[in-house]
Amino acid sequence: MIRVLLVHDACLVRSVLAEWLRREPDLRVDDTPWHNARGRVRADRPDVCAADLDSSGTHGVPPLADLRPPDTGNPPPRLVVLAGANRPGLLKRAAEAGALGYVDKEGAPERLVEAIRRAAEGERFVDDSLGFGFLRAAEIPLTRRELSVLELAAGGASIAEIAGSLHLSNGTVRNYMAAITRKTGARNRVDAIRISQGEGWL
Amino acid sequence: MIRVLLVHDACLVRSVLAEWLRREPDLRVDDTPWHNARGRVRADRPDVCAADLDSSGTHGVPPLADLRPPDTGNPPPRLVVLAGANRPGLLKRAAEAGALGYVDKEGAPERLVEAIRRAAEGERFVDDSLGFGFLRAAEIPLTRRELSVLELAAGGASIAEIAGSLHLSNGTVRNYMAAITRKTGARNRVDAIRISQGEGWL
Known part of the structure; x- marks a missing residue:
């Protein structure tokens, strides 16, 4: 049984x-x-x-x-x-x-x-x-850190809030966001979230 | 039958x-x-x-x-x-x-x-x-026009792209986005999309 x-x-x-x-x-x-x-x-x-x-x-x-x-x-x-x-x-x-x-x-x-x-x-x-x-x-293009940043952004957090949560500077978060947008082939931050959720990465 | x-x-x-x-x-x-x-x-x-x-x-x-x-x-x-x-x-x-x-x-x-x-x-x-x-x-706070704007934003469109699709000026789209963010109680544009999708408005 x-x-x-x-x-x-x-x-x-x-x-x-x-x-x-x-x-x-x-x-x-x-x-x-x-x-x-x-x-x-x-x-x-x-x-x-x-x-x-x-x-x-x-x-x-x-x-x-x-x-x-x-x-x-x-x-x-x-x-x-x-x-x-x-x-x-x-x-x-x-x-x-x-x-x-x-x-x-x-x-x-x-x-x-x-x-x-x-x-x-x-x-x-x-x-x-x-x-x-x-x-x-096997081809998820984002690192774990980038996924963490994007997950907070998808939850509605601002750049400053993400920086606070992850103990990073605002500039570093902006750099992560730019890398995420580029690596996912997105047009902007909202598009990167949409693509990543659609793929099941988030 | x-x-x-x-x-x-x-x-x-x-x-x-x-x-x-x-x-x-x-x-x-x-x-x-x-x-x-x-x-x-x-x-x-x-x-x-x-x-x-x-x-x-x-x-x-x-x-x-x-x-x-x-x-x-x-x-x-x-x-x-x-x-x-x-x-x-x-x-x-x-x-x-x-x-x-x-x-x-x-x-x-x-x-x-x-x-x-x-x-x-x-x-x-x-x-x-x-x-x-x-x-x-019965309490959906957004107008049909605001829902159209937000739907395009959720699809990854930029302000300029939304303006082009709906035959509006960039400034008008920005005004819609500000109203949407306020009316949904969101922190920002991403948050407004998240809230609206969660409620099934989009």
Whole structure:
């Protein structure tokens, strides 16, 4: 029996998807929105977390680290993510979080069942159609520091506020912004945010 | 028999949701992503379109008008939308498009079935939990012109580009941007875009 925790923010879709997974005789499925996921992982100790990489709470990156808390004293759950090839930044974050399974949202739902079973065995599962997304994920042109600057800007912070948060001078933040705009091929700061969010880097 | 066209962008979720709806003996369910919806409405002539207001193709507002083309020569399908109370702008757009049913994504999936049956009878169906969203939808502080300006800005256009697109002077666009920033309670232009997208106004 594989204990699965399904993580998805919209209750209606999550309920239907969980019910669909429960038809499989070897899966025992619980479900939760992202904001309760950490607590449920600690309490239920699932074998596999199957998580949708889109989360309604944040426009950006879901809290993947919550699914594999380091201090539980037992092996963390295997991670399967539902993803799209059009947001390579999210694929990269999932890979950094140690995900074993990568299921394309544009594929058939049976692929999710297969990914869960493979991950439960400790095996990798990657939908072919996500390959191009992974290729682009390797090509994120921004450094971690630049991503931090842009993330604050996307949250509405001014140059001075970003400088204050990161302990930099205003001029340094302006230099980062110019580099970000150039490297993303954007027309301006707003455009750089739009491009980066669209790619799933933020 | 009610002919239903389910409109949702992610194939995996759409398949599972369509299969779940097909268990109802009075529903005949087809499904499509948003970008094919217009053609499917013309070809299949569904009684009801049940559409998720989030669409992956655009970050913003889905093409609701595609679901009720005016020139088909027969009555357009009744419209049911899957929505969240946190994006009142999308509720407003759905109301403007003539939607009869409003189902909260945070609710139970059985509500969707009820909404479809009610809409097929020409009756309104609104989840109570969306009430606050409708209240906020009435309070969008921006005019249509200001929304047009902000939409172009969110797409990465500069002041000069916005001025060119809308046949305005740069100074007028700057005045609009200042009004938008003030009216949305934003700190700056980026913040105004963030707030407006979060509310579903853009």
